[in-house]
Amino acid sequence: MQIMKYMFQQHGDDRGQLVALEAFKDIPFEIKRVYYMYDTGEGVRRGFHAHKKLSQILICIHGSCKILLDNGAEKKIIPLEKPYEGVYVSNDMWREMYDFSQDAVLMVLASEYYDESDYIRDYDEFLKYVEKEEK
Ligand code: TYD
Numbered sequence: 306m307q308i309m310k311y312m313f314q315q316h317g318d319d320r321g322q323l324v325a326l327e328a329f330k331d332i333p334f335e336i337k338r339v340y341y342m343y344d345t346g347e348g349v350r351r352g353f354h355a356h357k358k359l360s361q362i363l364i365c366i367h368g369s370c371k372i373l374l375d376n377g378a379e380k381k382i383i384p385l386e387k388p389y390e391g392v393y394v395s396n397d398m399w400r401e402m403y404d405f406s407q408d409a410v411l412m413v414l415a416s417e418y419y420d421e422s423d424y425i426r427d428y429d430e431f432l433k434y435v436e437k438e439e440k
Contacts (some may be wrong), residue, residue, distance in 0.1 A: 309393035334370030377435035
């Protein structure tokens with residue numbers, strides 16, 4: 306199971322740091338939506354779904370958290386701890402986000418508009434979906 310981790314270019318000088326993300330250059334898709342999670346309660350675990358179409362890049366722009374990615378056969382845990390690192394999450398990955406630090410801001414860049422019908426929220430349905438995809 307290959308994980309695509311991105312280390313974005315930092316434009317740093319004596320004033321501080323800046324990261325700029327452009328569609329099809331730094332991000333491998335057109336960004337149609339941005340959302341972010343913050344004030345996540347201690348011990349909270351969220352996500353628990355995959356998608357039919359949506360691709361995403363997750364960046365913890367402040368604080369830290371962990372991402373569990375599961376392709377149906379294998380699981381990997383990706384810690385996100387720097388505002389210049391991101392992880393690519395393809396549609397067909399079951400994802401869970403957890404271990405949020407109190408100050409964590411997890412930003413998501415998404416290739417599609419919000420569409421509840423694109424979600425696979427049932428784990429057994431997800432396993433059937435990835436099995437079918439392989440054929
Ligand atoms: P939810 O899907 O529960 O988040 P998670 O990915 O952690 O499971 O989303 C929480 C709420 O926010 C839910 O009511 C749907 C809403 N929402 C939007 O309106 N637009 C969005 O782009 C997202 C991701 C969620």
